Amino acid sequence: MTTITPDLITQHQLTPAEYQKIVDILGREPSYTELGIFSVMWSEHCSYKSSRLHLKKLPTRGKLVVQGPGENAGIVDIGGGYVIAFKIESHNHPSFIEPFQGAATGVGGILRDIFTMGARPIAVLDSLRFGRPDDPVTGARNRRILGGVVSGIAHYGNCFGVPTVGGECIFEPCYDGNPLVNVFALGVCRKEDVFYAKAAGAGNPVIYVGARTGRDGIHGASMASAEFTEESKQKRPNVQVGDPFMEKLLLEACLEAMQTGAIVGIQDMGAAGLTCSTCEMGSRGGVGIEIELDRVPQRETGMTPYEIMLSESQERMLLVAAKGREEEVFEVFRKWGLESVEIGAVTSDGKLRVKHHGVTVAEIPNRELADEAPLYDRPHTVPPAVKQAPDPIGVPGFLSEIDVQTALPALLASPDICSKRWIWQQYDHQVRTNTVAGPERTDAAIIRIKETGTSVAMSLDGNGRYCYLSPREGAMLAVAEACRNVATVGAKPVAATNCLNFGNPEKPEIMAQLVEAIEGMAEACRFFDTPITGGNVSLYNETLGEGIYPTPVLGIVGLMKTAAPVTIPFQNAGRSVVLLGGIGTCDDTRFGSSQYAKEMLKQLWGLPPALDIEYELRVQYAIRKILSEDLAESAHDLSDGGFAVALAECSFGPAEIGAQIELESHLRPEVLAFHEAPSRILISTANPKRVAAIAKKYQIEAPVVGVTIEKGLEIRQRTITLGAWEIAALKSAYEGAMENYVR
């Protein structure tokens, strides 16, 4: 019997006060197993103890929302008797320690969250952040992590049979020791087939299905709740190993078993494994659960109760069946060659009781364990003062020493902007034959729902640079851009999911970033009427005391009719090029967050671009109207790299149709070409008059800025040529850059 010492408590990342709370709940000292159980359930990762207070500020209700936060995934009604289930989750810490398995099990975990709700996963998107691949010092390691993460996602998603249809990938030095791997998944099911992770009915059997329990991943949840130190590599054994084939069988078997009607509740075993699934299901149902660990299928001998309860072995599910109908469930799992074992029963006393060899090793009230974790209102001051470069004139090259002519190809080949073809070609983005628009064809991925005849558009967006300069404005810009992406394919944004990646919340200035970002996000989501139906918080993204940029990532889901998509490239020569939303404006302070500042000037200063949220919404209404009237032949929103980059991307279609552009503006040339003011969409149209009428109706600017041409790209400011390019040269720089970085 291990005695509980203060050292042991510290090792479990519990504070003395938290330990006292455990003693109060139990009315006695906890056993070693109980200490382990509390430590994972009360870890930051599982309990959201630093963020819960602020997450309450997020809007979570809407008329289409069937299920908001608190379940395994959010659920939204898409009409026709069907719903979608979706969520985004992080697997940052494991992906740094063991990139391939860390990313693979990240995909596995979120997929289980979706099908545990009864929905078949039909799309995955990823938001990735790495250190720079071209860094002379850390580049080699960053490339290794990038390669490992991408193959891990590919390995798991491709084998499982879910298309990976989009996402984003950004490179900054702050992610050197803390890569971010955020995976979004979406599934579909009939409205009446939704399952909840809720136990009910005393005497009902508790059944364990799927892979056997091993010693992998013990304390994964706690690992994800601490900063990295030099010793973190020793935590490699804490990273789980994924088996997508097992997960595929588990998916099919679970969906089939759900159809029998014999299942009462079901939850996957993700973070904190058996511990989390038992006490959360019990707590949600207001019942107790008693299990005998001897019956848990194990792949190693001599495992202790502590190890069995804390293992994060993958591809496991816990379900509660209706008493007397167990055999129907067992039969389905036998058909799929999976183990299913009755390991206990639902009780009426509200307690999680764990037995080993018949002896009770843990007995904890479910509700206190699952729902009454400590809650902290951590002190937050103001976000860290950003190194102001109030005198951008002092930045070398700021006054147009670098001309637009040379900057455009350089930016197109920069890691953030260049084509991510090298990444997405490793993902099966078409399996299930629903992909109407996959990676880099449109601003948002589009998946059709065969059952309803409608489609879903999805976009992930986050910008650490913007959020570093202003967490509040940055978070609002992320919501605005993700909604704009979805609108640019003609869909109406209806709901959101978020993944909040931040540093150590015990530092007041980091906590301030978190609070500001959540508040900004709440305001924007409320405004765009996209309630947040679930998500994930990943804190302690620090290595050796150095935090990442605050990186909230937004996933927006929109609904639309199924139709051939209007894609990014210009389709025909001789069409009017219209800049919906107008040329916009940008002062020197706001220019400091641009990709131009990052790549050409190697600087970050000032503030993110200014967002007029009402104007933004009108632009989105206008583009949807234009698309619904079939007026646009191509559509692409302006984001990283501003106007010139978006224009170039529109020219990279198979026909390589370019454009001759003349801009009427007083901005300095490089600001005009590359500033990143939001609320702007570039379209080509054969009917500029009708487009102008629509723009007028929505009170937005929509200047005709040029005309599409057979060959070449030219930008003029009034009469002065800022740059003229061969499209093929720009395209090869853009498409080949990633391959060059990873070589």
Next chain:
Amino acid sequence: MAPKVRPAFSDKMNLRLPKTLRMKFGVIVFPGSNCDHDAFYAVSANLHQKAEFIWHDSTSLGDVDAVILPGGFAYGDYLRCGAIAKFSRVMQAVRQFATDGGLVLGVCNGFQILVEAGLLPGALIRNRSLKFSCRDVHLRTETTHSPFTCAAFKGEILRMPIAHGEGCYFAEDRTLDELEAEDRIAFRYLDNPNGSLRDIAGILNPGRNVMGMMPHPERSTEPLMGSSDGLTVFESMLRVGQASRPVLAPAVKR
């Protein structure tokens, strides 16, 4: 584009073209198959034919007119792609069906399984890039003398996607020469994506009733998915499928 004139399929099998082109396709489901639903959907929704799933431990294929081995990762593709699947019970029935002249189409993982099962020669090894690759490729129809390509022109270029990590076709020179001499190369890549020898994308067995191909025709059966060129393969099967149907449905007893 001028409407395609479909050349009639004539073969030493001396087929009668059926009056009504109604066929029943059996889609084999191995544990780990993940293009099974796609094949089913392509055949039923886009070609308006009958389709049914056949579970991997079935001993009989029932009354199907053609069999599709879909893409995926059968049995997790452990050991080697298709290496375990070839021992599954249903493969005995598939082998018998093929011997009796039934049409068998293996796509991607299905091709790998046919090769492992010895129904087609050669092997599929890792892509030259050592990476999974999913993208559109262009295929040249090398022969129209088969129930899978008779609806195409010789030399017709078809666009459809690949999605595989082990699609590099490999065989010894003698086998490759034989495939060429016997006109058994169905499709070649125009821009070889995986290092396949002699650009081979799809091949036929000596009886010409079994075809394996790495690209996915079932993913290209409607414009919304970017291409309808995959229809050519299924329409070819429709033309001859009923006529080439085995007289008796095979029943493999264990």
